[in-house]
Amino acid sequence: MRRVNLTLYFVTDSTGRSESEFLETVRGACEGGVTLVQLREKEKSGLAYLRLAEKVKQITDAHDIPLIIDDRADIALAADAAGVHVGQSDLPVYAARRLLGGHKIVGATAKTVPQALAAREQGADYLGVGAIYPTTTKVVTVITAVSTLNEIAAQTGLPVAAIGGLNASNLHALYGSRAGGIAVVSAIMNSADPRETASALKRQVLENFGRAGL
């Protein structure tokens, strides 16, 4: 299995930002110590997605942080990213795994134990589980209980990142859970100081999550 540190998983959202603003936020997050970056673009053409991935990878490489591409395994391969993340309506995990081979990371979103077990069976290296809280980045959100997250982590044995509306003020719901870390979009994207926000969130996770940093 490919090892992945989920302590602070930064999932991007470039919507409504200039490219330079966006890249500055990514840079700040990396300087602040995020442990994994996912580039998530739902509207961009293939070429624009690839070009942005190449630019983000220059930043993540400089900080030795793996870059994950949302959904498009072809973009992940073309950009030589560390891996791909697939949701339930994206490319299936087995297809992503077959395309990426055994050395790249495949992550999957799971909201239920059966989804999580299927993802593991098909070759997922880690799971994003949520949404723990309602989120502004997805229109329709199904809330996943922390108990479900714990059950998923226990039954799959995979590293799990909690996702969905998480920020410094509500993170305590996950203290003592089986989450290995958190995935955040807005908390960092919308921060006036992404570097400081990332740094503080990471500290908070490391000090309060039993499995962080593994």
Added chain:
Amino acid sequence: MRRVNLTLYFVTDSTGRSESEFLETVRGACEGGVTLVQLREKEKSGLAYLRLAEKVKQITDAHDIPLIIDDRADIALAADAAGVHVGQSDLPVYAARRLLGGHKIVGATAKTVPQALAAREQGADYLGVGAIYPTTTKVVTVITAVSTLNEIAAQTGLPVAAIGGLNASNLHALYGSRAGGIAVVSAIMNSADPRETASALKRQVLENFGRAGL
């Protein structure tokens, strides 16, 4: 180079159709003798795109017609399609070629001689050139002259399909040109009898295009 018969290249558009209606149209087109099929989906999620590609491939396989996937090389690979087609804002030709290897088809859209030469340089097997006429399937259309198409075919030596608003009543503009065939969307998609329309268009191309069927 992978050989490809561009005589009648059917490019699909599932917008506003039920899946069963859509698949019936594809089946009719195949029965009518289209020589190549491209599945083009701009709105579908990765999973829905893959599932539809698998269903279309059952039809094209039964008629021994190669299936090309628009833009997404990962879907093309996951569905084991014959190849991928990329436009100027999609994955670059070189990336598609690298991902698909030497045995699959990579097609590219070109509107100018420099674009066409770059596509050939990067590994394209054929070119779609147009739009010859305004088209209802793309919002913004730049018209390409038949003389440009001839220049592209002459300078690249690649097989060229003329595309853009083509139907039985305006095909004569391409008689005597260097086009090896035509790519059509609406002419077949919107036909009440896709089989008969495809059959008649194919006959018209074969009888009037010097390079058809090569």
